[in-house]
Amino acid sequence: MNSNNETCKNCSERFSRSYKFCPYCGQQAKDELTVGVLFYNTISNYFSFDARFFKSFGPLVFKPGFIARKFVEGKRLLYLHPAQMYLFVAVIFFFLFSFIQREQVRSLDSQLEKTFNSKNLDTLLRSSNVKENKQVLNLDDRSMALDSLIISGASDATLCEYLGMSQDAGFFERRLFLQYLKFHKTKKGGSVLQTFYDTIPVAMFFLLPIFALILKALYLRHGVYAHHLVFSFYYFSFIFIVFSVILGVNFIWNIPDWIDSMIMLSVFVYLIIALKKFYNQTWFKSVLKASVSSLLFLLVVAPITAFVLILFAFMFY
Structure with a gap:
């Protein structure tokens, strides 16, 4: 047996010890499993947290539209894939945002509990003066009647019928x-x-592809839909980076609202520059199309999406 050969632990193929990686499957030749290697492989495999991320981060933040343009032109190994970049920064943002979520959820429950307790006390006080508060008393009586039915063990069907649900109600x-x-x-x-x-x-x-669709409508003669999708992935990655910075800084120091507003304004300025560099049009057209795309997204797409999410949240919480 040739001592100069190495056997791959992954595919069992033999190769020269001079190789650092298996020429058959690509696994590292001497890959001792340590805690560091385990977590590095996890991050590298799922988030591509390697040299490409660091090569991509600076141009993404400080050179709007540059990476997207290079990726579309074919330089797809030098920079981090747009979807991977988006996934990585989105995970960071929602991780930071989760701390605010928990606080807001607790605060809302606390406020509602105080409101309901205050309402119950107010109902008792108002009930002592029926003549002056007939309308309020009627509303409170209905709520109290519903509570009485619940305490008495009435079925949900009976309670819903009391609330006004029709006999032939659909799903x-x-x-x-x-x-x-x-x-x-x-x-x-x-x-x-x-x-x-x-x-x-x-x-x-779903929102990101819709934004790309808006860009496709504004730039009909500038590439296929996938090109606009690449631009959208990188642009939304920048948005999440900005939001993450705002959240991170506010955890340490509660910065003034006007600074937050200026940072938010930078997102729109970034969009103008990115559109100018990516689609290579005049500044006037870039400002106009940045304004149209932003207004369509913020005044039409976002409100509709928010309504659907609120309805979904109430229906399935």
């Missing part, structure tokens, strides 16, 4: 009444808010 109407009943019983809105937050990462995978 949507029935679900809506049941969720309202659930909310009334628990007196907690934090679960709804948490479900809303949990759906945002999923929604972003």
